[in-house]
Amino acid sequence: MSDPVSELRSAVLAAALAVRGGGSVEPPILERPPKPEFGDYSTNAAMLLAPGLGEPPRQVADQIAAELGARLGDSLRSAQVAGPGFLNLFMSDAWCARSLAGILEAGEAYGGGERSAGRRMNVEFVSANPTGPITVAAGRHAAYGDSLCRILEFAGNEVDREYYVNDRGTQIERFGASIRARANGEPPPEDGYQGDYVVEVAERIAGAAGMDSDEAAALGVKIMLEEIRATLERFRVCMDVFASERSLHESGAVTAVLERLKHPGHVYPLEGALWLRTTSFKDDKDRVLVRSGGELTYFASDIAYHEDKRSRGYDRVIAIWGADHHGYVARMRAAWEALGGEPEGLELLIMQLVNLLEGGQRSQMSKRGGEFVSLDDLMEDIGVDATRWFLLQRSHDTTLDLDLDLARRQNQDNPVYYAQYAHARIASVLRRAGEQRLGEALAADVGGSAEELHHSSRRLVQRLLEFPEEISDAANRRAPHRLTTYVTEVAQDFSAFYRDCKVVGAAEEGGDEELRIAMCEATRRVIARSLDLLGVAAPAEM
């Protein structure tokens, strides 16, 4: 799909090429300047060309302006050369109206990417140990991972959401021992799980008291996974795959991958253990695969797991890890490359911590201690929409402080409601206009509207025109949080439009009602889509 801004960008490039007289040109930047006096868009094209042409940038800008004028016709109101050689473009109302029509024509696909250009991706996230309820920290992973997937999908990719289940190993043994102890009315072992939920788990396992730890653990894991799955579902996160660590061992995948690593000589024995020479791949020390006691390390499983994902033929394997795994990145990448993986095929994203703030006080959460806030608790406290929104608001690589006092408020102070309110308000206006008028507006040639646009209208249209780039930015930079900012801006611009331009009964003030209804519908769709990508509801009334 080609959106109006992309077309404008192409026109600028074409004009630049024409001025250059052949050859290639570094793609000029076309951006929305901060101040209205700098035009609707501005480009640095002339400054890029000037050195090659040996002419002053401002002179080159004049030539480009002339070329653009010829290409854009009545779309361009004027083009002014400014500063060191910027070309500021002032677009006509006709262009805005046609652009709006273009947005509506694109329908549901507006802002999305070409499916043909998409890739197959696997995104692994949450992957919390199935030994207890999901914490708020894991909730941030869930919100981030899921929204990222939604955005990647909308951007044209095919995405699988995956949860890696650590269903074997030390933690599982401790979990099993804790269940057994609780089933027998005893306190859990010191290194076990102290939380009260273990009592409930034990009660749900018939005959737990008589079981050995392994059996209790297996059944406990099953129960916890069901709980986790249910929690994620409530949180609007739906995994495509739950991958089991245990199965990787049982299928022989782990030993097989160790064998494969031996061949190129990446593995060597030392002091009774088996090591992987990760230093050949930029790690700062080699890592153990098999302990001197014969036990496989978690690292060994993880190599097999990532190799398994690689073997499934994805173009891109993305894993979202907690900050405490940051020390793991170098070795995992090393193993990946040792097995022949392309460096750019694996992406490891590190997620920073979450602090809950209440009354100005911070509290960090840990699962071991027994005292923690679960994702379920948080959702119940502040609601699913606010939970998703607040956990998504910050970049994944920065620590997030979640202000419970603010999130709890169901009023204007709470930013999550702002965008929802704008959506509800538009829906209300459209209800008032009536379905018939909406249909007429959508069928009408709003691109040919003669309305002289209020600056609030122009601003709103231009904001909506930013959407495709917002999406590709959010996707490429793995940055869902950008959409929270964007949708807030859309809502603000709509509020201004709503204040300045009467929609129903626009004719009373000399406006084009169909154009304005179209404006509302286009805005509503962009807000609804943005909220959907964030996993936040877009209510028709509030």
Place this chain on the structure above:
RNA sequence: GCCCCCGUAGCUCAGUGGAUCAGAGCGAGGGACUUCUAAUCCCUAGGUCGCAGGUUCGAAUCCUGCCGGGGGCGCCA
């Protein structure tokens, strides 16, 4: 000691592969409800973009050093 993240308005943070960016929300102060939802809108912040250098015509945005905060550095997971 080494590695990663962060240090932007009172608070929480956007912006960060250079030029036409110092921004949003909250807080605080002052206004606007016979409106298409006031869960809204309008006005008010003058912050050396941690500090010091460097590269450049130009840096919050790139490089180096330092200071401060957080996290990670196991034959644990």
